[in-house]
Amino acid sequence: MKKQKLYWVLLGIFFLTFPFLVKSDYYQHLMIITLMWVVIGSSWNLLAGYTGQVSFGHAIFFGVGAYTAGIFVTKLEMSAWWGMMFGGITAMLIALFVGWVCFRLRGPYFALATLAGGEIFRLIAVNWEGLTDGMVGILIIQDFRSKVPYYYIALALAAVCIWVIHVIMKRKWGYYFVSIREDQDAAASMGINTTLYKNISLLVSAFFTGMAGAFYMNYMGFIDPDVVFSLHFISIMAILVGIVGGVATIWGPAVGAFIMVGLQETFRSSFFGLAPKWVSQGHALVFGLLVIFVILFLANGVVGDWKKIKRNVFRMRESH
Amino acid sequence: MALLELQGLTKTFGGLVAVNQVSFKVEKGEIFGLIGPNGSGKTTTFNCINHYFPITSGDIFFKGKRITKLKTHQICHLGIGRTFQVVKPLARMTVLENVTASAFCRVKTIGKAKKKAEEVLKFCSLSRDKDKLAKSLPIGGRKRLEIARALATDPELLLLDETAAGLNPSELDEAIELIKKMRESGITILIIEHIMKLIMTISDRIHAINFGQTIAEGNPLEVAKNGLVIQAYLGEEYAQG
Numbered sequence: 001m002k003k004q005k006l007y008w009v010l011l012g013i014f015f016l017t018f019p020f021l022v023k024s025d026y027y028q029h030l031m032i033i034t035l036m037w038v039v040i041g042s043s044w045n046l047l048a049g050y051t052g053q054v055s056f057g058h059a060i061f062f063g064v065g066a067y068t069a070g071i072f073v074t075k076l077e078m079s080a081w082w083g084m085m086f087g088g089i090t091a092m093l094i095a096l097f098v099g100w101v102c103f104r105l106r107g108p109y110f111a112l113a114t115l116a117g118g119e120i121f122r123l124i125a126v127n128w129e130g131l132t133d134g135m136v137g138i139l140i141i142q143d144f145r146s147k148v149p150y151y152y153i154a155l156a157l158a159a160v161c162i163w164v165i166h167v168i169m170k171r172k173w174g175y176y177f178v179s180i181r182e183d184q185d186a187a188a189s190m191g192i193n194t195t196l197y198k199n200i201s202l203l204v205s206a207f208f209t210g211m212a213g214a215f216y217m218n219y220m221g222f223i224d225p226d227v228v229f230s231l232h233f234i235s236i237m238a239i240l241v242g243i244v245g246g247v248a249t250i251w252g253p254a255v256g257a258f259i260m261v262g263l264q265e266t267f268r269s270s271f272f273g274l275a276p277k278w279v280s281q282g283h284a285l286v287f288g289l290l291v292i293f294v295i296l297f298l299a300n301g302v303v304g305d306w307k308k309i310k311r312n313v314f315r316m317r318e319s320h
Numbered sequence: 321m322a323l324l325e326l327q328g329l330t331k332t333f334g335g336l337v338a339v340n341q342v343s344f345k346v347e348k349g350e351i352f353g354l355i356g357p358n359g360s361g362k363t364t365t366f367n368c369i370n371h372y373f374p375i376t377s378g379d380i381f382f383k384g385k386r387i388t389k390l391k392t393h394q395i396c397h398l399g400i401g402r403t404f405q406v407v408k409p410l411a412r413m414t415v416l417e418n419v420t421a422s423a424f425c426r427v428k429t430i431g432k433a434k435k436k437a438e439e440v441l442k443f444c445s446l447s448r449d450k451d452k453l454a455k456s457l458p459i460g461g462r463k464r465l466e467i468a469r470a471l472a473t474d475p476e477l478l479l480l481d482e483t484a485a486g487l488n489p490s491e492l493d494e495a496i497e498l499i500k501k502m503r504e505s506g507i508t509i510l511i512i513e514h515i516m517k518l519i520m521t522i523s524d525r526i527h528a529i530n531f532g533q534t535i536a537e538g539n540p541l542e543v544a545k546n547g548l549v550i551q552a553y554l555g556e557e558y559a560q561g
Contacts (some may be wrong), residue, residue: 171430175421182410189370189404191396191425191473 015155019148028147032219034261035154036212039161040234041241041253043208046165048239049247050174051201052181053103057114059234060098060121061091061206065213066228067125070138075131080140083214091210092203094121099199106184115235122229137224140217150219157215158254161208166250168204177201178248209238232284237264240287244294246301255303263290321384323348323508324369324400324477329378331361331368331532338364340532341378346477351499351509353523353540357552361532362512363405366479369510370395370402382477396425401475403466405482405512409454415465416441416450422472437472444468444498460491467498471507478502480511484518496522520544528552 014021019028040062048054068090069083102113125132132138144150168174176197179187188194217223228234237260245256267283270276298305322345331339339361346352354362368375371392380388387395410418419437420430427433441447444464449457454465463483470478484495496518503509513519519526519540526543528536535548543549551559 172424172428172433175417175424175433178413178417179410179421182412183408185372186404186408186410186469187421188392189396189402190422190469191393192421193391193393 019151025147028151030261030265032147032150032154034257035151035158036215036219037237037241037257037261038158038254039154039212039215040209040238041245041257042158042161042165043205043212044238045242045247045249045253046168046177047201047205049242049249049252050169050181051177051198053198053201054111054239055114055205056111056231056235056239057098057116057118057121058205058209058238059118059229059231060114061095061209062213062216062234063121063125063225063229064091064094065210066217066223067132067138067213068210069214069217070140070223071131073140074133074138079143080214080218081143083217084211087214087217088207088211091206091213095202095206096199098206099202103195103198103202115231118229118231118235122225122231125225125229132225135224135226137222137227138217139222142218142221150215154215154219157208157211161211162250162254164204164208169250173197173200181248240291243301244290246303246305249301249303252301252303256301259302263287322346322381323383324510325381326365326369327379327381329365329368329380330376331364331373332376338532339368339529342529342532342534343378344527344534344537346508346510348476348508349503349506350524351503351511351522353519353526354510354512354529355514355519355526355543355549356529356535360530360552362529363481364532365529366402366481366510366512369479370400396473396475399474399476400479401470401473401477402479403463403470403481403483405485407459407462407466409457409462409465411453411455413454414451415446415454415457415461415468418454418465419468419472422469425473440468440472443471443501445494459486460488460494463487463495464498467502471502475507477508477510480509480513482512482514484513484515492518 018031022028040058044055044058065087068087069080072078072083072086073080098114098117102110102117105113126134176192179190179192180194180197184194213228216228241256241260242253244259245254246252263286264283266272267286268280270279294301298309302309324346327343329339329342330337342365354365356362367373369380371390375388379386382398382400387398410421413421416437419440420433423433423436427436438447441450444467446461446464446468449461457465467483480499484492487495492515499509499522511519511523523540525538526540527534528543528546528549530552535552536543536546547559
């Protein structure tokens, strides 16, 4: 137990001092993107992993958050940092509407409705040029040239997100969310207003995803509909981060974010330039194989099946 | 005033009339049995009472209040608990977590909910299994868990749907004891049961339905001798003899 505490402290120190340990812009950038994915994955996990409402449309909230931040600059001429707060809130308002429509459906039908929702919002962003500038996208000037401030903002966002979800899951809401996941009809007969609590879960999830979107706008300085409302790069990636790391575990999506961003970058850069260029085209294929592997052998993800992984690795060592 | 009153309850699924003009009153403190052959509409009646689905026509009153249009969770908060014939354990939660989630119906904090859940589990003799996952319980335990979860919502009226089905003889005796214990603690019970040993020994009154329609009501002895009931269960030749 004491040893475990030591690990946590060391991990905390590592994250707090990371920008001083690693000076390279490139690795700082990767870390910032990973922390952003920790937020999105954890948010997705709250709704899908804990509450059992699998969303294929988290790009809706990410994109709305990003565009809110962008529009604060282009239309209201205010700082994009306002968008951090308002990005989350706007995403929640949109989530109210999404929930009102999609929670009439259950299980796979809900998932398909959110999938369609994601595409609808992408098309809105493409076509409502008066507000979003369409495919031209939004370009803003970043506030900091150094990556360090962004790193700490992303770290704080990830820490707050995980902490909030941890607190929620220990209390009444958490019990209600999991009950709804396990059996919606039994939950209703236990006095749980299933529609209300599914919406609460969705709103919290959308809030943090929206914040992550607004952060992305601030950090990258450029967005367009195909990036932030992307089915492939946002909605599906959120699911992958969740299931690879481990659904319905607090730390699963955090671990999943490191694995997925790491893999994505490894392939995007063709194994950091060591492999031929065409390898970079293969990342979607590898993601697909990874999902099949995880579903077959690690149904609870890396964190959920950690004991199983440890046991098998240990046994392999013994047999050698 | 009756605790629960059904007035001309009717439920149709397309052309099929599952429950047809069923009316009865359940008085406070009694054990009221609902019997009938397979497919006669007993569970459908339960599903109508706690608004699992909307009813076609008729009215339901609880403590004089019309609850026909209320939602399932609102009905639970009013004080009607239910168990399911096909048990619905929250499989990947522990037994204690199952009941704790249910206890939040009446208490706000996690501490109080857990305490209440522990008490209910003790009452249902499930304390030993409280840290097991619900999916690992055998059928007898799952039935108990159904009851425990309903009890944790502090019901005044408890709807038991074939709680004793699938139990072995010793489990059956325990189930009867548990039901009697619940009545002693002041809970009114509306029970669906096929096992005559159980329903005939513990019910104060019995209401019999067949093809969704009322065929008899009275104390167990009266209902057992009723010609229509015998015909429904055993066939016409027995009813005449």
